[in-house]
Amino acid sequence: MNTNVLNKKKLITSIIFKAISLIASVYGLVFTIDSIKSFTFFTTLSNVALDIVLAVFIVLDVILLTKEKDYKSNGLYILKFLMTLSITLTCLVYMIILGPTSENGLIGAYLNKYAGSLGVHLIGPVFAIADFLMFDKGFVAKKIYAIYAVIPPLCYVAFVYILAALGVRWYDTMTAPYNFLNYAAPTGWFGWDLSQMGSESLGIGVVYMIVVLLLIFIGIGLLYLAINGAGRDGKAQKAELVSE
Numbered sequence: 001m002n003t004n005v006l007n008k009k010k011l012i013t014s015i016i017f018k019a020i021s022l023i024a025s026v027y028g029l030v031f032t033i034d035s036i037k038s039f040t041f042f043t044t045l046s047n048v049a050l051d052i053v054l055a056v057f058i059v060l061d062v063i064l065l066t067k068e069k070d071y072k073s074n075g076l077y078i079l080k081f082l083m084t085l086s087i088t089l090t091c092l093v094y095m096i097i098l099g100p101t102s103e104n105g106l107i108g109a110y111l112n113k114y115a116g117s118l119g120v121h122l123i124g125p126v127f128a129i130a131d132f133l134m135f136d137k138g139f140v141a142k143k144i145y146a147i148y149a150v151i152p153p154l155c156y157v158a159f160v161y162i163l164a165a166l167g168v169r170w171y172d173t174m175t176a177p178y179n180f181l182n183y184a185a186p187t188g189w190f191g192w193d194l195s196q197m198g199s200e201s202l203g204i205g206v207v208y209m210i211v212v213l214l215l216i217f218i219g220i221g222l223l224y225l226a227i228n229g230a231g232r233d234g235k236a237q238k239a240e241l242v243s244e
Contacts, residue, residue, distance in 0.1 A: 008065065014135035015061050021127035022054045028119025040163060040170075041177045042156050043094070046086040047120045050128055053083045070138070077139035078148070084132040085149045085221055089213070091125035097180060101198060133227050146221030150214050157181065157210065174200055180209040 025047045038044050057072070057080065064070045099106035099121075110118045164175040164183075175184040185201035187193050194203040202209065 010135060011061060011065050014131055015058055015065070017127045017131040017135070018054045018058050018061070021124045021131065022051055022058070024119040024127065025051050025054075025124035026119075028116040028121070028124060031113040031116025032120055037170075040160065040168070042086075042153070043090050043120055045156065046083070046090045046152070047124060050083045050087050050124070053080050054128065072138060074138075074140050077136060078141070078145060080132065080136065081139065081141070081145065081221075081224070082148060082152060084128055085217060085224065086152045087125040087128050088220055088224075089153060089217060091121060091129075093178075093180075093213070094121040097202065098178065101179065101202070129224075133224060136228060139228060141225055143222060143225060146218050146225060149217050149221040153214065153217060171200070180204070180213075181206055 029044065029047055029051075032038065033044060039048075053076075056076070060070070060072050060076075064072075094109075094117075095106070099109040102109040104112060110122060160176050160181060169175065170177045173184060174182045176182045179185070179198070179200050180202045182200055183189055183206045185191075186196050187201055187203055187205050189207050190205040192204060192208075196203040
C-alpha cells in the first residue's frame, strides 16, 4: 500500500478517535453537570480541559490532512500528554475506588444520569488514551516529563482544600468531593482503619492516598511515554502522517 495513503488513513483514524472521545465526554458533561459546584470535581475539570485540547487537535489534524501543513507544536503535545494523564486518573480512580464504593455499585454508577458517567469516566478517557498512545508520534519528549504529571492533580488538591478552608462542604459533611481526599473522615490525614471504608472514606489517611496516587501517576506517565515511543531523551519521533 502507498505510504501516503497509509499515513492518511492513520490520521483519519486519529481524528475519529478524538471525535468519539470528545462527543462521549461532552455528552457525559451535559448530564453530570448540575450546578456550579460540579466544577469542583476533578472529573468535570479534567474532561473540560481535555475536550478543549481535543478540539484544537482535531482542527489542526484536519488542516494537516487537507493542506499538508502541521501546526502542532511540541508544547501542545506536552499539554495533550498531561491532559491524557489527567483523564487516565479520572478513569482509573472511578473504576477502582469511587465506582465500587458507590451505593449503586460500579455498573450502576456508570449508568447513572443517563449513562453520562460512562461518557466522562470510561468511553471518553479510553479513546483519548488510545489516540495518544497510537497516533501522537510527533511528540518529542524526555522521560522527565512524566514528573510533570503530578502538576494537575496537586493543583486540584490545593484548589479543593482552599475551598474547604473557606467553608465549602460536599455532601454536607465532606471536606472534598472524593472520599479518599476527605480529611474530615475518622482516619483523617494519617489514620488507617479499613472498617471505615465507604462513600465518605476509604479507611486510609489522605496523605497516604495522595502519595500513592502521585507515584502511580508518574509510573503511568513513564509507561505512556514508552508505549508512545516519545520518551527517548528528547530524540525526535516525528511521524510524517501526511508525506509528499
